[in-house]
Amino acid sequence: MQKSDSERELAGKVAIITGASRGIGKAVAAKFARNGARVVLTGRNAEAGVATAKEIADDGLDAIFVKADQGSEADWTAVLAYTQGAFGRVDILVANAGISNNVPTARMELAQFRDLNRVNLKGPFLGLKHCVAAMRRHGEGGSVVLMSSIVGMVGVPGYIHYSAAKGGLRLMAKAAALELGAEKIRVNSIHPGMIRTDMTAAFDQTVLASRIPLGKFGEAEDIANAALFLASDRGKFVTGIQLVVDGGWTVQ
Amino acid sequence: MTGKLTNRTIVVTGATKGIGREACLALAREGANVVATGRDKKGGLETAALVSDLGGACLYLPHDIRKEDDWCNVFAKVTERFGAPHGLVNNAGIFFVKPLADTTEEDFDNIYSINVEGTFLGVRRAFQSFAASKTQGAIVNVSSLMGQVGFPNAIAYCATKGAITAMTKTAALEGAAMAPKVRVNSLHPGVIWTPMITGIFGDDKALSDAFAADTPLKMIGLPEYMADAITFLISDDSAYVTGAELTADGGRGAD
Numbered sequence: 033m034q035k036s037d038s039e040r041e042l043a044g045k046v047a048i049i050t051g052a053s054r055g056i057g058k059a060v061a062a063k064f065a066r067n068g069a070r071v072v073l074t075g076r077n078a079e080a081g082v083a084t085a086k087e088i089a090d091d092g093l094d095a096i097f098v099k100a101d102q103g104s105e106a107d108w109t110a111v112l113a114y115t116q117g118a119f120g121r122v123d124i125l126v127a128n129a130g131i132s133n134n135v136p137t138a139r140m141e142l143a144q145f146r147d148l149n150r151v152n153l154k155g156p157f158l159g160l161k162h163c164v165a166a167m168r169r170h171g172e173g174g175s176v177v178l179m180s181s182i183v184g185m186v187g188v189p190g191y192i193h194y195s196a197a198k199g200g201l202r203l204m205a206k207a208a209a210l211e212l213g214a215e216k217i218r219v220n221s222i223h224p225g226m227i228r229t230d231m232t233a234a235f236d237q238t239v240l241a242s243r244i245p246l247g248k249f250g251e252a253e254d255i256a257n258a259a260l261f262l263a264s265d266r267g268k269f270v271t272g273i274q275l276v277v278d279g280g281w282t283v284q
Numbered sequence: 285m286t287g288k289l290t291n292r293t294i295v296v297t298g299a300t301k302g303i304g305r306e307a308c309l310a311l312a313r314e315g316a317n318v319v320a321t322g323r324d325k326k327g328g329l330e331t332a333a334l335v336s337d338l339g340g341a342c343l344y345l346p347h348d349i350r351k352e353d354d355w356c357n358v359f360a361k362v363t364e365r366f367g368a369p370h371g372l373v374n375n376a377g378i379f380f381v382k383p384l385a386d387t388t389e390e391d392f393d394n395i396y397s398i399n400v401e402g403t404f405l406g407v408r409r410a411f412q413s414f415a416a417s418k419t420q421g422a423i424v425n426v427s428s429l430m431g432q433v434g435f436p437n438a439i440a441y442c443a444t445k446g447a448i449t450a451m452t453k454t455a456a457l458e459g460a461a462m463a464p465k466v467r468v469n470s471l472h473p474g475v476i477w478t479p480m481i482t483g484i485f486g487d488d489k490a491l492s493d494a495f496a497a498d499t500p501l502k503m504i505g506l507p508e509y510m511a512d513a514i515t516f517l518i519s520d521d522s523a524y525v526t527g528a529e530l531t532a533d534g535g536r537g538a539d
Contacts, residue, residue, distance in 0.1 A: 105389050136458060137404075137407060137408050137411055137454075137458055138408060138411040138412050138415065140404075140408060142352060142404075145401065145404055146401065149400065153396070153400075153447065154389070157387075157439070161385070161387070184446070186453055187453030187454035187455070187456055188454055188457070189457045189458045189461065190454075190458070191454055192451050192455060195450040195451045195453065195454040196400050196404065196447035196451045197447070199431075199446045199449050199451065200400070200443040200446045200447035201443070203432075203443055203446025203449075204439055204442060205434075206433060207430070207435055207437075207439040207442035209434060211383065211384060211439065212384070
């Protein structure tokens with residue numbers, strides 16, 4: 033059911049969501065579009081990205097896909113050019129794209145560490161830089177959400193590269209919040225815990241769920257709700273926070 | 285000197301000046317053999333001489349922490365001279381302040397490769413060495429107060445220090461599962477009066493007074509205080525401490 037205008041919290045806004053072909057990014061893009069935003073989905077898999085954008089657009093909503101690698105500055109230039117051309121402005125960035133694999137530190141190759149951080153850490157920095165430049169063009173502020181993780185707060189064996197990226201994003205958001213606050217550009221991080229997506233498909237849900245106070249994995253939709261809060265005017269006094277959505281994992 | 289580190293060998297990166305140099309002196313006072321590494325040979329040799337003046341054993345080794353070969357060379361030379369090391373202080377790092385709009389991809393890559401990859405390579409090499417030599421080791425990663433709270437015009441620096449804060453926790457869990465166990469903690473200095481600061485802002489009494497006035501304890505941060513914190517985290521005094529964030533900032537972070 034189409035929401036009424038008063039409920040369309042992102043009406044008139046243009047949002048860029050990276051890693052939006054599937055999982056959390058897809059849920060964020062769909063929710064933002066249903067709330068009135070014109071959305072630009074990016075990702076490395078053109079086939080999946082185009083299909084996801086079409087799914088959203090088929091509901092009569094504004095969605096386009098741009099094939100882009102979050103870690104490539106040239107791709108960010110292209111994403112911003114497409115976005116300006118299609119929708120004329122940028123108000124929201126959700127830097128969500130990320131990759132992950134498990135390798136014990138003692139056996140991790142420098143190339144593995146570097147490849148992950150190029151996408152997961154440098155990528156959001158480049159996105160922040162390019163999107164903030166676009167937000168400054170209209171001067172009406174904006175909202176940036178950096179998708180960190182509970183791994184940015186607590187350790188997980190075998191993920192030192194992922195820890196570096198997610199811990200880096202946590203502080204990148206705080207530093208950016210301080211630098212950009214006067215321009216009404218808010219920057220926050222979201223810290224998903226165990227969420228049911230392709231990335232966690234191989235995890236043993238039964239065992240891990242027993243460690244989650246709320247007793248189960250979260251859904252991509254749970255993260256999309258948090259992102260909507262931070263991106264919309266409901267979160268207009270919120271900046272530099274780390275919004276943890278983990279069913280209670282990190283409070284124990 | 286109570287000799288709590290007698291017969292231990294500790295590697296300190298970025299030991300050619302500042303916090304790293306003071307850490308070498310403090311560790312040597314506790315009886316450790318210290319290995320001062322860094323790119324500046326003159327500074328490194330000065331550190332070694334200062335440790336010798338205390339009656340301690342110190343070896344300077346040239347070291348670019350971005351280079352895997354340098355890490356292999358440092359650990360090989362240390363083992364040759366003193367035996368396998370017991371501790372690593374990942375102290376080397378660079379400071380960087382620039383507005384977002386002026387921070388280039390090259391700027392980001394540069395500070396990332398030193399602060400983040402350099403620290404990763406150190407943890408990895410130390411883990412390998414501790415495992416091979418069956419050593420109950422300790423690692424201190426020098427993060428920053430800016431790896432806990434944000435700071436304007438320091439997006440890249442804060443990102444690298446946040447990365448170190450979080451890497452430390454994963455390393456701590458992996459180290460806890462090793463046999464013998466390895467502890468890994470992070471130190472978070474506030475504003476410390478070292479060449480990292482004076483090199484940018486100048487060694488100005490009025491400025492250091494202003495920093496002190498702006499700090500709850502009304503003190504200027506001295507590298508000696510960081511050296512004491514590092515000694516605690518490297519020694520058995522912190523035997524039950526791992527994955528922890530030790531903030532030594534005169535109370536700035538609480539303000």
